[in-house]
Amino acid sequence: MARIPRWADLVLVPLISLLLAGIISALVILAIGQSPKEALTTMVTGAVGSSYAWGYTLYYATSFMFTGLAVTVAFHGSLFNIGGEGQAQLGGLGVALVCLAVPWPHWTLALPMAMIAGALFGAAWAAIPAYLQARRGSHIVITTIMFNYIGAALIVYLLVNVLRPPGQMDPATARFPSGAALPTLHDLPLLGLIFDKKIPANVTLFVALIACWLVWLLLWRTRLGYEIRAFGRSEPAARYAGISPFRVTMLAMLISGALAGLMSINNVMGESGRLLQNSSEGAGFIGIAVALMGRNHPIGVFLAAILFGILYQGGAEIGLWTSIPIELRTVVQGLVILFTGALDHMVRMMLGVFFRPRRIEVA
Amino acid sequence: MDYATLLQILDSTIRLATPLLLACLAGLYSERSGIFDIGLEGKMLMAAMSTGAVAALTGSVWIGLLAGISGAVLFALVHGVASITFRGNQLISGVALNFVASGITVLIAQSLFRQGGRTPPLSGEARFNPITLPFAEALSGVPILGPLYSEVLSGHGALVYIALLAVPVTWWVLFRTRFGLRLRAVGENPASVDTAGISVIRLRYGAVVITGILCGLAGAYMAAGLQAGFGKEMTAGRGYIALAALIFAKWRPWYALMATLLFGFFQALALRPDVIKNTVGFDVPVPALDALPYILTVIVLAGFVGRAIPPRAGGEPYVKER
Amino acid sequence: DPAIIYDLGGKFDKSFNEAAFNGAERWKAETGGSYKELEMQSEAQREQALRRLAEAGSNPVVMTGFAFGDVLAKVAPDFPDTKFAIIDMVVDAPNVKSVVFNEHEGSYLVGMMAALASKTGTVGFIGGMDIPLIRKFGCGYAQGVKAVNPDATVVMNMTGTTPSAWNDPVKGAELAKAQKAQGADVIYAAAGGTGIGVLQAAADEGILSIGVDSNQNHLHPGQVLTSMLKRVDNAVYEAFTEGADLQPGINVMGLANEGVGYAMDENNASLVTPEMAATVDEAAAKIKSGELEVHDYMADNTCPAASF
Amino acid sequence: MKGGIAAGRQETAAPLAIELRGISKAFGTVQANKDISIQVAKGTIHGIIGENGAGKSTLMSILYGFYKADSGDILINGTPTTIPDSQAAIRAGIGMVFQHFKLVQNFSVLENVILGAEDGALLRPSLAKARKVLADLAREYELEVHPDAVIEELSVGHQQRVEILKALYRHADILILDEPTGVLTPAEADHLFRILRNLKEQGKTVVLITHKLREIMEITDTVSVMRRGEMTATVRTAETSPEQLAELMVGRKVLLHVPKGTAKPGRRVLEIKDLRVRDVDGVERLKGIDLSIRAGEILGIAGVAGNGQTELLQVLGGITQGTGTVILNDKSLDLTGKSSDGQSRRRDGISHVPEDRQHLGMIMDFTAWENVAFGYHNDPAYQKNRWLMDNGAILEDTKGKMERFDVRPPIPTLQAKSFSGGNQQKIILAREIERNPDLLLVGQPTRGVDIGAIEFIHKRIVALRDSGKAVLLVSVELDEIMSLSDRIAVMFDGHLMGIGPAESATQVGLGCLMAGLGGADTRAMSGWDISAAADEQRLSTGTRG
Numbered sequence A: 001m002a003r004i005p006r007w008a009d010l011v012l013v014p015l016i017s018l019l020l021a022g023i024i025s026a027l028v029i030l031a032i033g034q035s036p037k038e039a040l041t042t043m044v045t046g047a048v049g050s051s052y053a054w055g056y057t058l059y060y061a062t063s064f065m066f067t068g069l070a071v072t073v074a075f076h077g078s079l080f081n082i083g084g085e086g087q088a089q090l091g092g093l094g095v096a097l098v099c100l101a102v103p104w105p106h107w108t109l110a111l112p113m114a115m116i117a118g119a120l121f122g123a124a125w126a127a128i129p130a131y132l133q134a135r136r137g138s139h140i141v142i143t144t145i146m147f148n149y150i151g152a153a154l155i156v157y158l159l160v161n162v163l164r165p166p167g168q169m170d171p172a173t174a175r176f177p178s179g180a181a182l183p184t185l186h187d188l189p190l191l192g193l194i195f196d197k198k199i200p201a202n203v204t205l206f207v208a209l210i211a212c213w214l215v216w217l218l219l220w221r222t223r224l225g226y227e228i229r230a231f232g233r234s235e236p237a238a239r240y241a242g243i244s245p246f247r248v249t250m251l252a253m254l255i256s257g258a259l260a261g262l263m264s265i266n267n268v269m270g271e272s273g274r275l276l277q278n279s280s281e282g283a284g285f286i287g288i289a290v291a292l293m294g295r296n297h298p299i300g301v302f303l304a305a306i307l308f309g310i311l312y313q314g315g316a317e318i319g320l321w322t323s324i325p326i327e328l329r330t331v332v333q334g335l336v337i338l339f340t341g342a343l344d345h346m347v348r349m350m351l352g353v354f355f356r357p358r359r360i361e362v363a
Numbered sequence B: 001m002d003y004a005t006l007l008q009i010l011d012s013t014i015r016l017a018t019p020l021l022l023a024c025l026a027g028l029y030s031e032r033s034g035i036f037d038i039g040l041e042g043k044m045l046m047a048a049m050s051t052g053a054v055a056a057l058t059g060s061v062w063i064g065l066l067a068g069i070s071g072a073v074l075f076a077l078v079h080g081v082a083s084i085t086f087r088g089n090q091l092i093s094g095v096a097l098n099f100v101a102s103g104i105t106v107l108i109a110q111s112l113f114r115q116g117g118r119t120p121p122l123s124g125e126a127r128f129n130p131i132t133l134p135f136a137e138a139l140s141g142v143p144i145l146g147p148l149y150s151e152v153l154s155g156h157g158a159l160v161y162i163a164l165l166a167v168p169v170t171w172w173v174l175f176r177t178r179f180g181l182r183l184r185a186v187g188e189n190p191a192s193v194d195t196a197g198i199s200v201i202r203l204r205y206g207a208v209v210i211t212g213i214l215c216g217l218a219g220a221y222m223a224a225g226l227q228a229g230f231g232k233e234m235t236a237g238r239g240y241i242a243l244a245a246l247i248f249a250k251w252r253p254w255y256a257l258m259a260t261l262l263f264g265f266f267q268a269l270a271l272r273p274d275v276i277k278n279t280v281g282f283d284v285p286v287p288a289l290d291a292l293p294y295i296l297t298v299i300v301l302a303g304f305v306g307r308a309i310p311p312r313a314g315g316e317p318y319v320k321e322r
Numbered sequence C: 001d002p003a004i005i006y007d008l009g010g011k012f013d014k015s016f017n018e019a020a021f022n023g024a025e026r027w028k029a030e031t032g033g034s035y036k037e038l039e040m041q042s043e044a045q046r047e048q049a050l051r052r053l054a055e056a057g058s059n060p061v062v063m064t065g066f067a068f069g070d071v072l073a074k075v076a077p078d079f080p081d082t083k084f085a086i087i088d089m090v091v092d093a094p095n096v097k098s099v100v101f102n103e104h105e106g107s108y109l110v111g112m113m114a115a116l117a118s119k120t121g122t123v124g125f126i127g128g129m130d131i132p133l134i135r136k137f138g139c140g141y142a143q144g145v146k147a148v149n150p151d152a153t154v155v156m157n158m159t160g161t162t163p164s165a166w167n168d169p170v171k172g173a174e175l176a177k178a179q180k181a182q183g184a185d186v187i188y189a190a191a192g193g194t195g196i197g198v199l200q201a202a203a204d205e206g207i208l209s210i211g212v213d214s215n216q217n218h219l220h221p222g223q224v225l226t227s228m229l230k231r232v233d234n235a236v237y238e239a240f241t242e243g244a245d246l247q248p249g250i251n252v253m254g255l256a257n258e259g260v261g262y263a264m265d266e267n268n269a270s271l272v273t274p275e276m277a278a279t280v281d282e283a284a285a286k287i288k289s290g291e292l293e294v295h296d297y298m299a300d301n302t303c304p305a306a307s308f
Numbered sequence D: 001m002k003g004g005i006a007a008g009r010q011e012t013a014a015p016l017a018i019e020l021r022g023i024s025k026a027f028g029t030v031q032a033n034k035d036i037s038i039q040v041a042k043g044t045i046h047g048i049i050g051e052n053g054a055g056k057s058t059l060m061s062i063l064y065g066f067y068k069a070d071s072g073d074i075l076i077n078g079t080p081t082t083i084p085d086s087q088a089a090i091r092a093g094i095g096m097v098f099q100h101f102k103l104v105q106n107f108s109v110l111e112n113v114i115l116g117a118e119d120g121a122l123l124r125p126s127l128a129k130a131r132k133v134l135a136d137l138a139r140e141y142e143l144e145v146h147p148d149a150v151i152e153e154l155s156v157g158h159q160q161r162v163e164i165l166k167a168l169y170r171h172a173d174i175l176i177l178d179e180p181t182g183v184l185t186p187a188e189a190d191h192l193f194r195i196l197r198n199l200k201e202q203g204k205t206v207v208l209i210t211h212k213l214r215e216i217m218e219i220t221d222t223v224s225v226m227r228r229g230e231m232t233a234t235v236r237t238a239e240t241s242p243e244q245l246a247e248l249m250v251g252r253k254v255l256l257h258v259p260k261g262t263a264k265p266g267r268r269v270l271e272i273k274d275l276r277v278r279d280v281d282g283v284e285r286l287k288g289i290d291l292s293i294r295a296g297e298i299l300g301i302a303g304v305a306g307n308g309q310t311e312l313l314q315v316l317g318g319i320t321q322g323t324g325t326v327i328l329n330d331k332s333l334d335l336t337g338k339s340s341d342g343q344s345r346r347r348d349g350i351s352h353v354p355e356d357r358q359h360l361g362m363i364m365d366f367t368a369w370e371n372v373a374f375g376y377h378n379d380p381a382y383q384k385n386r387w388l389m390d391n392g393a394i395l396e397d398t399k400g401k402m403e404r405f406d407v408r409p410p411i412p413t414l415q416a417k418s419f420s421g422g423n424q425q426k427i428i429l430a431r432e433i434e435r436n437p438d439l440l441l442v443g444q445p446t447r448g449v450d451i452g453a454i455e456f457i458h459k460r461i462v463a464l465r466d467s468g469k470a471v472l473l474v475s476v477e478l479d480e481i482m483s484l485s486d487r488i489a490v491m492f493d494g495h496l497m498g499i500g501p502a503e504s505a506t507q508v509g510l511g512c513l514m515a516g517l518g519g520a521d522t523r524a525m526s527g528w529d530i531s532a533a534a535d536e537q538r539l540s541t542g543t544r545g
Ligand SMILES: Nc1ncnc2c1ncn2[C@@H]1O[C@H](COP(=O)(O)OP(=O)(O)OP(=O)(O)O)[C@@H](O)[C@H]1O
Pocket: A362, B320, B321, B322, D027, D030, D031, D032, D050, D051, D052, D053, D054, D055, D056, D057, D058, D059, D099, D420, D421, D422
């Protein structure tokens, strides 16, 4: 196969892939009789054109970072966690319970507790599939899918019958006390100057950035991370090295679930201020795409999360302000995943024509 | 539970299991050839939309079916190009195509019919109408078996019977034909196929196209058999359930029938709170009922199937030269 | 110009949002005016959409669905000069008009209709998700059924717990078939897109169905017994017509002010005998006059005629 | 003189089966074959030797149509032939047994044989025909395998037979075997050579790639030597010597037998009593082993693969569980797996070079330095603090190890899979030996490794012994066992058949014990303790035979 320089692989390949996805998207828009130019401008201005737009883009990106990291950690242990959706929703339950339990005086007190609860609940929802995989060999892909459905049912039941304040129409909890409200980027000093309007992006963004860094540390700088990666590559070899498959499977999935659960401080605590049903809104699934596109590396996850934040917000703007149906967003997301994640070799082969391989002698 | 109720639940089981079965067999061909496919959902959706749209436009369900198959095969080919020719990541390609399908079906339906991404309701020849199996009337009087035949087995759309027939056919193809031997081999060890002088690429494309065709049948059944038209996201996760059934079935056709019937049965049972209440003796909360098929699946997986070993070469592109 | 925001189901859901859309279109056709419309795709957008419309000078801003309540309570004070109208929810603010419907009353009437049309004494109800609003529909319906035939059985099902519960016509159809197997010969669907499947299956199986929100009688002429009308279209139409002079406060749309009702047209004329219509109309009159009170599930989270 | 006459006759009389002219092939930037020309006469056995990575497999894979050459011509039986894929090679009468078998593990022998050579769209007739043909071939060439056996249940030796049968079933006249004996026991190898001679007698041409000079000398007619992608020489076997071949191969003089001083055994390091192991299916694989190893001695375990050696290494290495007593340095080891695993064994002073380096010994996707920490990732020297590992320290350590063990290329950041087999093995040995363990477990240390590297590896193992450590060596290479060990134990069917000093061990005697037999040859080995089971076995086989 053609070899291309590293810089081209890191810069040109993704850019050309994105471009190809863009071209196909434009063709789709033309085919349904709309204007690609209008779509593009709406999308760009709506997602990155102003600090206000960024306030939304970053909000979504924050959620995607958590779910993307969740998928990444499990993936390195060769565990395909499709349960981010359910784990995030359960994490939301934990966050809600903590926020409602105490009349929090200040968010700095509420946030750590909510994070712990969100992570614990998310981890708990990953624990059963993890245990079944480690001890009974039940396929984690199926059990996590099943747990998404079971989690949704559990949440709806709790919201409707237990947590809903009397007389309230929504299947949702009561509002959290104002002391549990997280400051948005608009509310923060200095940043408030850039983000001059009310936006949903909030301090959770920084938690997400720290999480990216911690996951990187975990995977490439700690013994546990080493064990997870070793186990993920070869289970027999891991046994030889004295790595316990049970321990690694459990820990990798618990961390994964905890990361997915942590996402809910962004949407549940930071944005809506109460727990709604389907609070994760598909972020768990987008996390799979984010992790795969980010090549299961925290930096990649970070970039992919921003990209998907842009697509998500920009796509929403198209849905809001043009007559192009919102579903275009899903198509564009899909094409971006396809070209950057699955057809990257095609781009590499195309580029290989320009970068003729130099032959070197066998050493 | 009385016999009539059981019959109704079984009847419902067959309908609910059919799209799962077709999708499960579809996945079986692809994965047996070493190409993982989490894009079953997307292909079914695409097929449902194409069938719904073309059947509505032409008034013929068979032309609609052809369109549905074409739509699904088109997506299958894209998956093939990405994962076979360009050796891309099969999981990513599958996820991506699910996204694309979820959006593009609505875009197309909306731009064709302007009914909010739905296709117009189908009726008459534009739908798969129930087929009464021979002697269904005559045999319905036979105790026990008679009603089973005339009420449960008889009276479904053509695709139900095609799906049921696809099980022995798949078994036969897989284990009794040259193509099947090669297909199984290429999913286990593509190098063995290659060194035997057979084209890995051609075999895998063949498998992927069959996957497309079967997904096409599944989607068409949903749009023109179970329903009378396409609606946004109408597959509602059945592609994923089919995948679960495939693993459950350990990639074997008869097991696939069992697994999908079991899933279908759980789903049908969950539609009958009255039956469950009578069985367990207390009122089961509605969400618990909804979760029932999934809970039962987990229990079954934890208890009865051990480790399911996928085809060994699955998910990995065949690369000779590193 | 006025503006309208549709809830997650989208404006072509063939029921609730579509009714709102129809109201807006009627206003447009009659006045020749123009309006802005948005469809929601995620929770975080609600606030954005409201603020952006208000900032852009749209007035009034109408929104469909209780899910907006929480956000509107936050946003409305920031735009004192903009009038908002919210449907299906009460928001207490000086510039907000809250329009709520007595769905239980309308459902009561179609419940009576169902009981009158039923030959088996068993009728069905299929809801989308098990949420209070849907229970309100179901509870009114069950009361109506029992009012006509105290011995009648009401089979109740909910479709699911994920968002696809509103969009799973296949499951709706299976539920309808399961209910038929339990003897139901009239089925009332309050389940968004899932309801399409219910109506389809009922038509296929040769039993009757009852539509919801919009008039769905035309979907299967001669096979949809009636539809429980929730005149969201009227609410939108009125809000648009009132324009910037929108009257804040709570506006309860019940039978009395034609906010809810049941649909009669040529598609179901053959199904509803004059006697049936008379019985139902009589009850409607009693409800209007206050002589008959239909229990509202939301009032105390209980239902005298059904258990949830 | 005599050889010269024979060769002369061959050159004039025998037509060429294979002629390659100017074959070149590059993988990306690696030039695997460079302008290679070679001629192989019909009805001969032609050997190819060369260091790991010299390009032997690549060249033969090109001939078989598995890879496409960048340039060059192929002539088969004198006619120029293009071989774009394996189908073409098969049509041209070429069959190949790859270094890594190309068998479908969960297929039966029959299914593997007909794959790609079916007679029609339906399997039944093909299978029936293959069953008959296989029976004929089996008789003709001593190639018995049960046609309905599933590959993964077969020993490697039998799997190899299936590969040969595949080629013969396709009417191959030219048979290429890529390192066929690497995985075979001496008996199996002898059997294979009988088959090859048999094939030669039937007029077939055989190309044999191997690292073992003994085999080249024993069976080939001509031999080609490759080095770094080039063909350095082709000579008639009768006219050369192992030493000369080794030098041609490596480019310097090689010691074929590592000189080693006499052992000075010290205190008892390891004591095993009644060690038993059951596999996942509950079958007992170790049936009560008693042995002990002293400091400063190498105990070699000889035996046909699959007689419990793997289980012995794995239970001592803490990978699998067992029952019985194992005492290391006066400390009893836990065999239940409750408080022990590979980690605790390493802390106790046991290092383990596993038999299967690619699946157990390293992670192929990890870099060399990550693999150097493999199993020792909890070592305090590799930690920065309580939480973080010190990758810099590991990297430094790796550099030193690569230098001392002559790993080529000495780049710690390269992935393990980019190293050749021999160099992978050196990385593992460096990791395990430099831990200076009290006991080194080492399985098949030189399997698939070229002679240059073998020499090096043997030297290091002896050096460890000389520093007063105990070594437990498992190998199916009798040569290796006999030249390295101080004492030898023979395993058969989960039992120890005999144990005794290496000096008095004979090939024949060991061979009998490896087959589970006692007898005169074994009793002739002085100082040997022969198990009673060996004689019982002999009796039972005696009655059977
Ligand atoms: N499929 C491949 N892709 C890329 N490089 C390869 C491939 N196969 C072999 N190489 C490289 O080509 C060179 C020659 O490899 P080859 O396998 O032919 O050596 P060999 O002589 O058979 O070695 P060994 O004795 O270890 O089997 C090596 O550097 C190897 O890394």
